[in-house]
Amino acid sequence: MSASNGTELTGARARAWLLAFADRVVADADELTELDRQAGDGDFGWNISSALKRARTGLEESGAQDPAEVFQAVSDAFLASGGTSGPLFGLWFGRLGAGPSAPWSVADLGRAFETATGAVRRLGKAEVGHKTMVDAMAPAAEALTSAETHSWREAVRGAARAARAGADSTSGMIAHRGRASYLGERVQEVLDPGAVSVAWFFEAAEGA
Amino acid sequence: MSASNGTELTGARARAWLLAFADRVVADADELTELDRQAGDGDFGWNISSALKRARTGLEESGAQDPAEVFQAVSDAFLASGGTSGPLFGLWFGRLGAGPSAPWSVADLGRAFETATGAVRRLGKAEVGHKTMVDAMAPAAEALTSAETHSWREAVRGAARAARAGADSTSGMIAHRGRASYLGERVQEVLDPGAVSVAWFFEAAEGA
Amino acid sequence: MSRFFMNERETLVEQALEGLVEAHGGLVDVHTDPLFVTRRVPAAGKTALLSGGGSGHEPLHTGFVGPGMLDAAVPGDVFASPTALQVRAAIRAVDTGEGTVMIVKNYTGDVLNFSIAAELLAETHRVEQVLVDDDLATQSQDEGGPGRRGTAAVVAVEKVCGAAAEAGAPVAEVRALGQDVVARSATLSVAFEACTNPMTGRRSFELEPGEMEFGVGIHGERGIETRPVTEAADLVESLVGPLVESVGAKRGDSVLAIVNGLGATHGLELGVAARETRRVLDGLGVSVARTLVGPYVTSLDMKGLSITLTVLTDDLVKFWDAPVRTPALVW
Amino acid sequence: MSRFFMNERETLVEQALEGLVEAHGGLVDVHTDPLFVTRRVPAAGKTALLSGGGSGHEPLHTGFVGPGMLDAAVPGDVFASPTALQVRAAIRAVDTGEGTVMIVKNYTGDVLNFSIAAELLAETHRVEQVLVDDDLATQSQDEGGPGRRGTAAVVAVEKVCGAAAEAGAPVAEVRALGQDVVARSATLSVAFEACTNPMTGRRSFELEPGEMEFGVGIHGERGIETRPVTEAADLVESLVGPLVESVGAKRGDSVLAIVNGLGATHGLELGVAARETRRVLDGLGVSVARTLVGPYVTSLDMKGLSITLTVLTDDLVKFWDAPVRTPALVW
């Protein structure tokens, strides 16, 4: 489903990206659930894959013209799924969905993810180091903003690498937000499932 | 605690017998419970050892003069312990407790156990082959009745052997009474715990 | 391996009853030595209604003592019948001269002890017995055998007899009504996980993943068959089908459905079971006039459920709907 | 390995609610798309009272809808907050112009979704929030952190606010009263066995024989410490001691004690716990004026219990005693 090696994020490419992300999450939901079982309440894989299944159906049927439309559809699916991750991802994708109604340049990408991540940080009162999805979102957004390239593929490769590093860094952290914070040092070594899913999100872009 | 090699069951010997029985049951209650777990509701070891603990306290303090008094005390303890085995053993020992108020000859023993076992058969509507305590009680009573000896030791040895054979025969039987009857062939190979406890009862006499 | 929350095993039932009074002291009193439970405010001038049996089935029977239901409950040790002496003391405490109806679940131990108690009082008290034997899984051809077990239909019997007694029905009538409810009722149970022995922490039987035990009773005993687990819809069909046939419910009949949790079954699961019960009966044209859903007759922490159907008459609906005020049932 | 009785996982919560209506159709209605539960007979001219949260805690909150308690309950999926759109729809359905008080257990997901719902209605509805954060185990120094979890004290809050709203208290008063109950309450929980994930059949954590998990919440998460199991008496002391200190109960004070089963805990066990709670408080000179014992705030089939203490005033006793008629609480 890989689109041409262009410099822009088109609607079609965004669709492919989100579908690849959804496929990955649905296939590997148990991995996320297991992390949430260890450090939270064991429903994260179910929560996120329910939302993305709903999103997938919507996307498969829609002929979204630009990235914003695609992100908005995904946002709606998350907002209809509750939990903690539901509204946070709903907000994240919702802010992306408020981006330009046209193909996005790498600069557009950077701006959109900065804004979206800022909203999540405010709503969740979460900063980098708190062991949440923000630990993967923030470095990815930063990588996109400071990308010294006009190539979509290179930009997202950098974002994926940053998100993965951010997710990995959550192992070793003592959580300050979310359910893992109740367990403190007892789950210090467990990866944050929200952050892992964000890494998967950017990794899915690499193939799109 | 073994009394002289006499021909009679004295009060002291009856007391020693019952205490030995109680000790055996309390020590090995888990074995009975496990049988009842497999074929019933898993409380037999608890039921019978609670009753015998109560009986033991009574017996240790009392200076029972004859066997009837000893059996009566044990009957009271069983009647105060409920379950199915409670009233049945209560009746059995109760009928024994109605025997002669003097040391018992082997012939007295035979008569007393025949009467007592008959009462259990009537109340429980249980016959030999139904996979209950009666499968050990009946052959033991018969062995005592037909004992061609005046020696207490020989008589109870025969009763113990008969009770043990009766208890062993319950493995292979399909139950017609008690909870095991609900399970039919599924627990055909399981020994009936009530019958096993009766075998222990007569075996305890051998050392008394 | 599991753990039962208690102090010494010897004091378990009595201490738990102290807790019942702690929570429902306005409704019930506990008598010790011997142990039994009565209403806080005794009723006079009515048929006395009493039940009992082994503990471990709570809220049965102690949770059903109060206006509109039982006058007394006599708890044995866990899964063991109470003694005849307990039952006798309870009858003496609640019989105010109008006679007593004892509701007895059909288990050898209960039948023995309750019968002995009644016989002990034969000279002085009029004591009648309703024998509850609703468990379809233990239907047997064995003449003189123990017969069907008594399980969750006992709740319907206690509620209906309780209302009738409260309304002034004499002993014979209360007894006949109870026996009629029994004749109109049948129950089937299934377990997904056995209960834990409070002493040993061991389960009463083991199931492999994907297995369930069909036709269990309420004492942790195995059922009649180990079957592969199925979805709720299919499972409820396999329970309700035989029940409908057994009670002879026909198109147009009204039934009471008791969807009962055996201990560790969650409210969500019981909700699904209630929904499926209604669906299956709708499909057969049988109307579910009343439904009771909850853990009312438990088997310690057994994970499973039972479904009871009782074919209703207008009178039975009236008695079912009559006010009741007990620790476990209030309306 | 255990099994959750259901059909497809997707339909679990909705089908379970159909079962709730099956059993309590006279009291509650279920609305779908979006999903929420209201009283069958809507109340008008009073402050609307609403709560909700993840499912799996039944009878909380859907079992507390009815006269004297909630006007609506908004259930999420198992252990997952409902969506803001569900909450908004429920508020719209029950707010008759007098305003709404939302009772929210303190979890990030619930706080987010309920707050978003209130903001969405800011122009048209007066919506106030009571935040319940009674779980002593999650007391933390972390400024801006999630704070204490909300657990079983929510029952006291819903009962008291429900009575006040029924009695005509305006929004601000109901809210203040609720917040006051929260301030007077604390809860500690302990688990002997973790709950089972409905999807995987796996336990949320494993304990070795002889271990218990101290300070758990109601989502199957581990507690603050794994400890060796102790007898009921010692264990209750270790729960009640810190609670008394936290709520500042002094000799002569009266408290409400909620002895709550987490799912698979048996009535006998809860009875013993209630008895021990009274014993420990007696020893401290604190009077247990009211006790609620049962599985009211569950964590699926978790084996364990929580104890909640609320320091009472005469007014709170009055509101606690006021009549209530819901699926799970009637008096």
Ligand SMILES: Nc1ncnc2c1ncn2[C@@H]1O[C@H](COP(=O)(O)OP(=O)(O)O)[C@@H](O)[C@H]1O
């Ligand atoms: N305050 C917060 N800010 C940002 N992300 C958060 C916050 N709290 C939790 N999260 C993220 O949400 C994930 C858990 O989501 P989910 O399982 O849906 O929540 P829960 O079951 O705790 O309601 C965590 O892995 C974490 O990444």
Ligand SMILES: Nc1ncnc2c1ncn2[C@@H]1O[C@H](COP(=O)(O)OP(=O)(O)O)[C@@H](O)[C@H]1O
């Ligand atoms: N009808 C009966 N007649 C004689 N003995 C019986 C009868 N039913 C059961 N028993 C005996 O009782 C034993 C079980 O006793 P117990 O565990 O106290 O009973 P339960 O738990 O079934 O009430 C059985 O092993 C059997 O020997």
Ligand SMILES: [Mg+2]
């Ligand atoms: Mg989670």
Ligand SMILES: [Mg+2]
């Ligand atoms: Mg037994």
Ligand SMILES: [Mg+2]
């Ligand atoms: Mg028993």
Ligand SMILES: [Mg+2]
């Ligand atoms: Mg959750």
